[in-house]
Amino acid sequence: MTRRTVGRSEGRTVIVTAFLVSLLSFGPTVRQSDCQDTSAIDRGVRIGIIYRPGVRPGLVMLPRTGMGLDSIRTIVARDLDYSDRFEVITLPGGDSIRLATPSAAPRGTGTRRSGSGTTATGGAQSRTLNYPLYQALGADFALDITAAGDTTVATLHDIAAAGIRRTVRVKLPRPGDPDFRQAVHRLADQAVQAALGTPGIAATRILFVKDGKVYQIDQDGADQKLVSSTDRQAMSPAWGADGRHFAYMEFQAGKGWLYLQEMATGKRTAVSTTGSALDFTPAFSPDGQTLAFSRATEEGTDLYTINVKNNCCLRRLTVGRFSDNLSPTFSPDGQRIAFVSTRPGLPQIYVMAADGTDQQLFAPFDYGVTGSSNAPEWSPDGQSVAFHRDVAGTLQVFVLDVRTRTVRQLTSVGRNEDPTWAPDSRHLAFVSDRSGYRQLWIIDLDTGRIRPLLQQSGARLPAWSPRLTEAPSTTP
Amino acid sequence: MKSVSLLLALGLGAAVIAAASCGGNPPPQTPTPAIDTAAENQRVRDSIAAAEAERARQAQAEAERIAAQRRADSLAALARAGEEVRTTLAAMIHFDLDKSNIRADDMGVLDQKVAILQANPELKIRIGGHCDERGSDEYNLALGNRRAQSAKQYLVSHGIDASRIETQSWGEERPLVDGHDENAWSQNRRDEFEVTSGGDNIRRP
Numbered sequence: 074m075t076r077r078t079v080g081r082s083e084g085r086t087v088i089v090t091a092f093l094v095s096l097l098s099f100g101p102t103v104r105q106s107d108c109q110d111t112s113a114i115d116r117g118v119r120i121g122i123i124y125r126p127g128v129r130p131g132l133v134m135l136p137r138t139g140m141g142l143d144s145i146r147t148i149v150a151r152d153l154d155y156s157d158r159f160e161v162i163t164l165p166g167g168d169s170i171r172l173a174t175p176s177a178a179p180r181g182t183g184t185r186r187s188g189s190g191t192t193a194t195g196g197a198q199s200r201t202l203n204y205p206l207y208q209a210l211g212a213d214f215a216l217d218i219t220a221a222g223d224t225t226v227a228t229l230h231d232i233a234a235a236g237i238r239r240t241v242r243v244k245l246p247r248p249g250d251p252d253f254r255q256a257v258h259r260l261a262d263q264a265v266q267a268a269l270g271t272p273g274i275a276a277t278r279i280l281f282v283k284d285g286k287v288y289q290i291d292q293d294g295a296d297q298k299l300v301s302s303t304d305r306q307a308m309s310p311a312w313g314a315d316g317r318h319f320a321y322m323e324f325q326a327g328k329g330w331l332y333l334q335e336m337a338t339g340k341r342t343a344v345s346t347t348g349s350a351l352d353f354t355p356a357f358s359p360d361g362q363t364l365a366f367s368r369a370t371e372e373g374t375d376l377y378t379i380n381v382k383n384n385c386c387l388r389r390l391t392v393g394r395f396s397d398n399l400s401p402t403f404s405p406d407g408q409r410i411a412f413v414s415t416r417p418g419l420p421q422i423y424v425m426a427a428d429g430t431d432q433q434l435f436a437p438f439d440y441g442v443t444g445s446s447n448a449p450e451w452s453p454d455g456q457s458v459a460f461h462r463d464v465a466g467t468l469q470v471f472v473l474d475v476r477t478r479t480v481r482q483l484t485s486v487g488r489n490e491d492p493t494w495a496p497d498s499r500h501l502a503f504v505s506d507r508s509g510y511r512q513l514w515i516i517d518l519d520t521g522r523i524r525p526l527l528q529q530s531g532a533r534l535p536a537w538s539p540r541l542t543e544a545p546s547t548t549p
Numbered sequence: 550m551k552s553v554s555l556l557l558a559l560g561l562g563a564a565v566i567a568a569a570s571c572g573g574n575p576p577p578q579t580p581t582p583a584i585d586t587a588a589e590n591q592r593v594r595d596s597i598a599a600a601e602a603e604r605a606r607q608a609q610a611e612a613e614r615i616a617a618q619r620r621a622d623s624l625a626a627l628a629r630a631g632e633e634v635r636t637t638l639a640a641m642i643h644f645d646l647d648k649s650n651i652r653a654d655d656m657g658v659l660d661q662k663v664a665i666l667q668a669n670p671e672l673k674i675r676i677g678g679h680c681d682e683r684g685s686d687e688y689n690l691a692l693g694n695r696r697a698q699s700a701k702q703y704l705v706s707h708g709i710d711a712s713r714i715e716t717q718s719w720g721e722e723r724p725l726v727d728g729h730d731e732n733a734w735s736q737n738r739r740d741e742f743e744v745t746s747g748g749d750n751i752r753r754p
Contacts, residue, residue, distance in 0.1 A: 285722070306722055309687060327675065327717035329690070351718055353690050367687075369694035369718055371701070397691040413688065419647075420688055445647070447685035461685065468685070490685065534686060 129520075130213035132159040132268070135202075137219060144248050145225060145257050146218050151293055152261035152275035153216070155524070157500070157517040159268075162212055204235040214238070214268050227260055229267045239267035254296055255541065262540070272540060274495045279502055279526065280310040280319060281513060281535040287321055289336075292495070292515075292537075294526050302339055309534055313357050316539045320344070320355035320364060329353045331366055333381060345384040354400045357381075358427070359407045365390070367399035374399050376412055376429070390429030400448060403427070405455045411435055413447050420445045422460055422473065436460065436473045436480050446471070448491045452498040453539070459483075459492035459501055470503050472518070483516065493537045502526060502535045631751045635744070637661045638674070638751075641725075642700060644738040647684060649695035651703050659700065662742065663707040664754035671747035675715040676700050679741065681734035682721050693718030700740045715745060 134150050154161045207215055207230075215230040224242050231238040241263050246253045258275035265273030277292045285306035290297040301307050303323065310321040318335045329351035334341035344352075344364060351369040358365070364381045367374050374397035376390040391398035396416040403410055407427060414423040414432075421443075422436035435458065436446060444463025451458050458473040462482075468490040470483045483489075487507035494501055495515075505514045510530035516523045526535075640662075642655035651659065666672055678697035680689035697716035705711045726733040 308690075308720075308722070324719070324722070327677075327715065351690060351694060354687050367691065369691055371698055371716070373698075374691040374694060397688075397695070399691050400687055415691075420685070445685070445688070447688045466683075 129158060129160050130268070131162050131211040132214040132216060133162040133164060133207060133210065133212040135215055135217040136164055137217070141248070142218055142220055142225070145245065145260075148254060148257045148293070149216070149218060149227075149261045149264065152258055152273065153264065155293060155515075156261075156265055156273045156275065156497075157520050157522055158265060158271075158273075159214070160211065162210060164210075202230055202232075204230070204232050207232045216264055225260070227264055229264055231268075239263075241267070252543075254291060255543070258291065258293075259542075271497070274497045274500060274540070276541050277496060278538045278541065279493070279513070279535050280312065280538070281532045282308055282310065283529070283532045287319075288532075290526065292526075297527075300334070300336070300339065302334070302341060309354050310536045311355050311357060312536055312538050314359050314361050314539055316541045319536070320357065322353045322355065329369070331355050331364070333364075344379060344381060346379060346387050356401045356403060356410075358403050359405055363427075365401035365403065365410060367401070369397075373397050376401050376410070378427075388429075390425065391432070398423075402449050402451045402458070404451050405453055411449045411451055411458050413449065419443075420447050422446050422449050422458065435478070436471070437478060449473075450493055452494045453496050454498035457494075457498065459494060461490040461492065461503075470501065470516075483518070489514075491534055493535045495537050496540050500537075502537050504533045504535065630753050634665055634751045634753055635748070638665050638672075638744065639742050641739045641741055643735060644696055644740075646681070646734075646738065647692065649678075649692060649699045651699055656703070659703050660707070661754075663704055663709060665751075666704065666709045666713065668752050668754035669747060672744060672751070673713045673715075673746045675717060675743050675745045677723075677741040677743070678716070678718045679723060679725070679737060679739050680721045681737040682724065682729070683734060684721065686721060689720035690718050693720045696738075696740055700742075 132153060134146060134153075137146065150161060153159055202215060212232050215232060217228040217230065219226050219228070221242070223244055225245050227241045227243070229238045229240075230236070241260060243256070243260055245256045245260070255276055258277075261275040262273035265271065265275075274292060278289045279292060280287055280289050280300070282288075285308075286299060286301040287307050287310045288297055289300050306324045308322045308324075310319050312319050313333075317337065318333055320331060320333050323330045323332055325348070328348055331344040331347040331352045332341045333344060344355075353367050353369070355364050355366045357363070358378075362380055362382045363378050365376060365378045368377050373393045373395070375393050376398045378386075378388045378390060380386045390410070391412075391414070393414070393416070396414055397420070398412055398414045398416075400413040401410045402412070409424055410427050411422060411424045413420045415421075416423075417434075417438075417440065421434065421438050423432055424435035425432040435449075438446065444465075446460055446462040449458050449460040456475055458475060460471055460473065461468045462471050462480075464482070467488045469485060470489045470492045471480045472483055473480050483492075483501070484503070484505070487505055488511075489503055489505045489507070492501045492503040499518050500515055501518065502513055502515050504511055506512075507514070508525065511533060512529060513526040513532045513535050514523055515526050638661075640658050642651065642658050644650075645652065662674075666674070676697045678693035678695065678700075680693050680696075684692060694716070697718055701711070701714045701716050704714060721737070724733070724737045725739065726736045728734075
């Protein structure tokens with residue numbers, strides 16, 4: 074039965090397997106001290122590799138069946154996996170192994186159990202686990218999702234502290250309800266927050282363009298939906314900082330029009346002053362007041378800002394004359410704008426103050442050697458700017474360290490372009506043809522893990538949302 | 550009795566001879582009666598007249614056909630001239646990779662457009678700049694704009710009023726040729742020219 078164990082680390086899998094073998098041999102006689110001491114493992118099948126927990130804490134989803142929780146558990150487990158912040162440990166065999174029997178509680182874990190766990194939950198919710206056992210499995214956290222009437226209860230156990238870290242109760246919409254998946258994603262994010270003190274990115278969406286239309290999709294690849302409301306060709310969707318609306322460009326009568334559209338209602342309004350020229354690459358300021366964009370005229374392409382709250386105050390930030398300036402992206406403090414300029418002959422990444430002053434080179438390059446650089450996006454934590462650069466005739470994703478002004482190349486397989494940051498500033502979605510056709514992929518910069526977001530050809534120009542916070546009623 | 554039989558024999562013999570001589574020399578043909586000759590002459594005359602009438606009719610029809618053809622030909626020639634002018638006006642120009650300068654081999658194409666625009670002062674056009682798929686999607690909007698502006702600048706510098714020329718950029722959004730090789734790319738890096746007004750009675754320069 075232990076062959077079905079799926080660990081994210083081969084080493085861990087081996088140890089889990091080995092440990093389960095010894096556990097099943099000894100049965101209930103296994104003692105706490107044995108489990109906490111890794112030497113206990115050595116008493117079973119001796120394996121040469123000892124797994125080190127490393128940087129990522131282990132998390133186990135407690136097996137539960139029935140009660141309509143399967144889809145919720147599946148979504149949450151995948152969200153936790155896609156967060157790339159945990160080693161998600163899947164237990165073998167589900168309930169048949171009875172790893173999570175409350176009746177195991179009295180087995181000599183009393184002193185530890187009365188600690189932080191009960192205080193965190195006021196005692197009433199205390200659901201006891203065989204913490205030493207999970208610790209030996211390599212788990213730092215255990216997440217238990219149960220149902221109490223119409224309320225879904227997520228309980229996060231802190232294995233090392235042998236107690237409950239946090240309990241979240243939430244009334245989820247029914248499966249099939251349009252809000253169901255996002256509500257479950259928010260639950261997963263609360264679990265990440267409870268475990269690590271950092272919010273997750275499960276409740277986020279990605280806008281992208283396919284066949285001239287704007288679509289949205291959940292970060293886990295589910296719920297793809299058309300959001301364009303016309304047949305005209307659209308480009309360059311960009312999220313507002315509150316996640317409730319977005320801007321995009323639409324070809325219309327030979328011009329480029331900028332529109333703002335509400336996510337919830339689909340209602341859209343043209344940006345005032347648009348329609349007279351080719352306006353493109355819109356970008357919101359973090360406070361949502363200002364829209365920066367590129368405008369192509371007889372003089373070339375230059376950057377402008379307009380106040381979209383009051384529909385006023387069009388302001389020109391660059392005067393290129395013989396060069397083009399485009400693709401603005403605000404720093405998260407709203408003080409600076411990174412952008413593309415062709416002033417060195419080829420497009421490269423520049424930066425300026427948000428009022429257009431103090432323009433200077435941002436991402437270093439070797440004149441005559443480095444290829445074109447385009448599509449910058451400032452990370453939400455302000456520390457990096459992702460962009461793509463022509464390397465040997467194809468495009469690769471790079472990241473600029475804002476403080477040191479050094480760049481590093483992230484990708485090398487196939488053509489990779491148009492990176493967009495997740496709100497955690499460690500994941501990027503981008504377009505890649507590494508699988509043979511252009512589609513959206515997601516990379517985790519910390520682990521280097523890459524996963525496809527879509528299995529469809531032709532998706533491009535992705536824009537990752539901020540955290541979408543239509544908070545459900547929760548009781549911490 | 551003997552003499553009767555001889556006579557009979559002679560008579561039979563003569564009859565046989567007479568019969569034989571009749572078969573060998575047929576009687577001469579009787580001459581055609583006079584009434585038949587006149588009818589035949591009339592028939593021939595009628596036939597000649599009919600043929601002449603038919604020829605006249607055919608000549609008339611042919612003349613009409615030729616006249617109609619001439620009219621059609623001259624109309625077609627007029628249309629062809631307009632069509633030729635239109636085709637010359639719509640002829641695309643092409644660009645090198647990531648470049649927006651007018652190539653030397655395209656200057657003649659633009660010079661012809663200058664002549665047409667000068668011969669048709671009411672004519673207004675739109676220039677659309679396009680790019681291949683290799684560059685960055687959004688940067689290509691700026692590059693396509695540069696390409697459209699380059700052609701406009703050329704026309705304006707050769708005496709065409711700038712107000713007669715609109716420009717737009719499609720970036721890489723409207724490829725002319727599908728394909729992912731240099732052949733397709735080189736055809737897609739282009740300016741397109743279209744008449745926006747004043748194109749009803751287009752004149753040769």
